[in-house]
Amino acid sequence: MTGPPVTEPPAGLAQEHDWQRLDPRMLLVHPVLEVVKFLPVLLGVLVAGTATGTLTWELFGLGFPVALGLLRYLTTSFRIADGRVELKRGLLNRSTLSARLDRVRTVDLSASLVHRLLGLQTLRIGTGSTSTDEDDRLDLDGLPTERALRLRGELLRAGAGHAEPSAAGPGVGTAAGPVSAPPPALTLDLGWVRYAPLTGTGAVVFAGLLGAVGQVVSSVGEVRVDTTRIESGPGLPGALLVAALGVGVLVVYVAFSVAGYLVANWGFALRREAGSWHVRRGLLTTRETSIDEERVAGVTLTEPWPLRLAGAARVSAIVTGLATASNSAALAPPAPRVVAQRVGSLVLGSAEPLVGGLVAHGPVARQRRWFRALAPALLVVGAASLAVPLLDAPGWVPLVALLALPVGVALAVDRTRSLGHAVVGDTLVARSGSLLRRREALGVEHVIGWNLRATWFQRRGGLTSLSATTAGGRQSVTVLDVPDDEAVRVASDAVPGLVEQFLADAR
Amino acid sequence: MSPLPTLRDPSEQVNPRARTLWRLETGLEGLALLATLVVGDLVWDAVDLPWWAHALIALAVVGYVAVVPQWRYLVHRWEVTETAVYTQTGWWARERRIAPMSRIQTVDYEEGALARLFGLASVTVTTASAAGALVIFGLDKQRARALVDELTLKADAVPGDAT
Incomplete structure (x- = not known):
């Protein structure tokens, strides 16, 4: 530590000044979680135990996880002192994690079922570190709910650099915190589950289920499907059976995606409180993410094509020091586009960037969209027509391939229509894409550089792809295929005084 | 501001020795690729390419080494x-x-x-x-x-x- 600014910690944090353990109730949580973790081993031990007829093995098998949980509790301690949060862990491999309070960017609260039964919360402190190592996370696993809430409020205030602990309301930090919460800006509408089958999450759950079924089947033994029986089955024609099977799979898929949606988003509520946005959700494990308002660099509206056809969208915040991969920046579950726009506008503080009109990119950009959509389609058609004489492909192959042409045309039209950008007040807006349409709005004070990329083709057409780099979300917002002069205009409108010095002789 | 503002190139060029370095690098990479192909062809029979395919690949490598480092140096x-x-x-x-x-x-x-x-x-x-x-x-x-x-x-x- 090279002479850290000796700032007095906010008054409320002084309480955490000494090294201390987490909540003793974790003594109940850890063993349960460890037993679950060791379940396969335990089952093995159990089987071995009954085989030998002694109980000692079983006791050992059960005692080991319990001891591990106890050890974990005893060896973990934390403190908040000298403007830092510190977390000590481990018995043989001692490690101390330490983070400066003014670098705290997000504070997440989550509670598994066991935690919730005991009234506990896990508090995760995000400092914008890009490390994905589980051990590098600053998790205070197991604080009483009330204390976790209070600590969160104080950490967020410290992170925002508000040295004075909330002069406006001393009650916010204390037990009155959750009671005096303002009404949420958004809560879950159960009607939105209709979008669940259209999201990728449903597919993931379903794939997981299929995998599990496959595992069970392969461990139980081979299931032989007698195809001759199916084809000449009693009464049921094969086609009908296949259709029934298809409907069955579809029903199961929908059921699971809806269940997945509900488990993830049950009780969803977005709140603005004490200079932060709080997102709360979850049916079994509740999760509460808090994002310091000053770290919100912008908002992204994402429309994958199934959602877009249904008039729905996702909306997430671009948060400085937080990559979207963690998904904790989502501001709403997949919801109607209007709702997503409203929430995004609320977080941005202005509706114009997400709703207002955009500047189109002109004829050359349009030509490029058409070429890039139609060329692959023509290639497919060409390859399919060559396949008939050369590879003896059946005659219907080129006919099917012809379908690529209307798809290509539709893509070209839609991608041209999507393409647009604007500088609205102090927000840079860019939109592009068709199958995955994205509208990104980034506050210009969060632009930390420009990348202008142009291939030889783009240079010939006087186009360039202008990216505003930023420290959050997908790390950059790209204005695709914009005319050269417009790119310069956008860049100098957004960040005055930066690109001007590199302009070609203005005369 | 002029009606059509465009960015100019940055003022400084990189050291001319960089061009030689890039030629050496791409040359070595090309040689490694060709060597892999020839060895794969002769020893393992893994890739069974006609002689003219080899010639084409060699030509592409030579062209790349001749053009790209110079182009890069200009950019x-x-x-x-x-x-x-x-x-x-x-x-x-x-x-x-x-x-x-x-x-x-x-x-x-x-x-x-x-x-x-x-x-x-x-x-x-x-x-x-x-x-x-x-x-x-x-x-x-x-x-x-x-x-x-x-x-x-x-x-x-x-x-x-x-x-």
């Missing part, structure tokens, strides 16, 4: 002002990057194994964005060192955590 440029760093890299796809001095987080100096033979080094300037690193390739060693010092001083002069 690669850089400039440092009081308030910003401006780089231009690439060949087919040209990438220009501009970072304000106030957003610079780290300045790295690197000498590759081959680059050391030519007395060359590269300087990488990073910002808080993973999409924003600016790399200046092919600088003379002394020039690169001086540049690192200059950038460190200038970036340090601006307060804040640069995010």
